[in-house]
Amino acid sequence: MPRPSTGRRRAVAPAGVVAFCLCLAAAVPLAADPLRAETRDTARAASEGVSEGPPLALRTNDPETWRVATHPVPPLVMEAEGRLRGFSIDLWNAIARELGVRTAFVRVDDLPALFGAVSDGRADLAIAAVSITAERERRFDFSVTMLETGLRIAVPAAPDATGSATGRALRALLSDATFLQVLLGLAALILAVAALIWWLERRHPGGMAARARPAHGFAHVLWWALSSLAAQAEEMPRSPLARAITVVWLFTCIALVAWFTAGLTSTATVERLRGAINGPQDLPGKRVGTVAHTTSVAYLADHFATPVGFASLEEACAALQAGTVAAVVYDAPALSYYATQPGHAPLRLIGPAFNRQAYGILFAANDPRRKRVNQALLGLREDGRYDEIYSRWFGSESGEAQDR
Structure with missing residues (x-):
């Protein structure tokens, strides 16, 4: 017996497969539409600045903020009306613009505090007037040289800082109260001897003042007494007692002249040994003021001078004017700038800079920021912007720093 339903089943099966495929094809666009809609919504939110959750939190245009420690060292770092300015500040601002970073300055009081701010993490780096030395390089990292300079010497610009040793000795003697x-005692003695000789000679018929009026006679005898000091007396008294007094007076004159000559000679010798300071070779054996905890302290100690450290350059220069130190030695830019400022006693700078040294930007050891800063600093040198900043603070020529 035949099975009529079998053919119907075979006809239905292809139809079911076709229907399933049609449903699947319709479902794929429907499943893709939410994804495309989500992508469009996300793009629209990004263009409108609307946050769409964690995926957009990774994308930000805010620049980094670097903490930069510094302390006042005119003209490299100065503070006026709450704002920092100076060569180091202008140079760092140019570097920061090149790197696209923001700066938060950390102000400290002195150089030890500057090192402390970097070492304990309160600052990412430091810029001021930090000399690159082997000892500091063992504890920190430095950028390439940002300024090449040296030390200079300052002395008072007073008249007694110049002239010959004999002239300075004579001025020193005349300013000595004991001398x-x-x-004054010698002048009184001369007057007393002249009065006594005049009185004795008036009574002698052939005396020096016998025939002259009293005033003229006394003046003549006074001139004789003064001439005796230089052994230039042209006549001698006639009275026996006056001659005896004259012998004693002549020996006294020899002693007085010898005393004055010895005093002048010894003082001139001391002045010549202390001397007017004309360069680093004159510093050994002298008390020299400087700023404490700087490379100038080590230089003075190594070259047999006696370094006297002060908290600031202003205090060192005040001690120089007071006479407690013979000179001040400090970094050439800071000392040159201070010498040109009003409001203090004038200073005289001696010779060119010596003990050449380089300033750098200070980093903690192995800080990855150093390479980026070096690239930016070298770029400023190559395109001329460094020279513009240098000439703004130190003149039109940047010397070795410009050539490097």
């Missing part, structure tokens, strides 16, 4: 008292 002036001796001179």
Whole structure:
């Protein structure tokens, strides 16, 4: 017996497969539409600045903020009306613009505090007037040289800082109170001897003042007494007692002249040994003021001078004017700038810079920022912007720093 339903089943099966495929094809666009809609919504939110959750949190245009420690060292770092300015500040601002970073300055009081801010993490780097030395390089990292300079010497611009040793010795003797008292005593002794000789000579018929009026006679005898000091007396008294007094007076004159010559000679010798400071070779054996905890302290100690450290350059220069130190030695840019400023006693700078040294930007050891800063700093040198900043603060020529 035949099975009529078998053919119907075979006809239905292809139809079911076709229907399943049609449903699947319709479902794929429907499943893709939410994804495309989500992509369009995300793009629209990004263009409108609307946050769409964690995926957009990774994309930001805010620049990094670097903490930069610094301390006042005119003209490299100065603070006026709450704002920092100076060569180091202008140079760092140019570097920061090149790197696209923001700066948060960390102000400290002195150089030890500057090192402390970097070492304990309160600052990412430091810029001021930090000399690159082997000892500091063992503890920190430095950028390439940002300024090449050296030390200079300052002395008072007073008249007694110049002239010959004999002239300075004579001025020193005349300003000595004890010496002036001796001179006054010597003048009184000359007057007393002249008065005594005049009185004795008036009574002698052939005396020096016998025929002259009293005033003229006394003046003549006074001139004789003064001439005796230089052994230039042209006549001698006639009275026996006056001659005896004259012998004693002549020996006294020899002693007085010898005393004055010895005093002048010894003082001139001391002045010549202390001397007017004309360069680093004159510093050994002298008390020299400088700023504490700087490379100039080590230089002075290594070259047999006696370094006297002060908290600031202003205090060192005040000690120089007070006479407690013979000179001030410090970094050439800071000392040159201070010498040109009003409001303090004038200074005289001696010779060119010596003990050449380089300033650098200070980093903690192995800080990856150093390479980026070096690239930016070298770029400023190559395109001339470094020279513009240098000439703004130090003149039109940047010397070795410009050539490197």
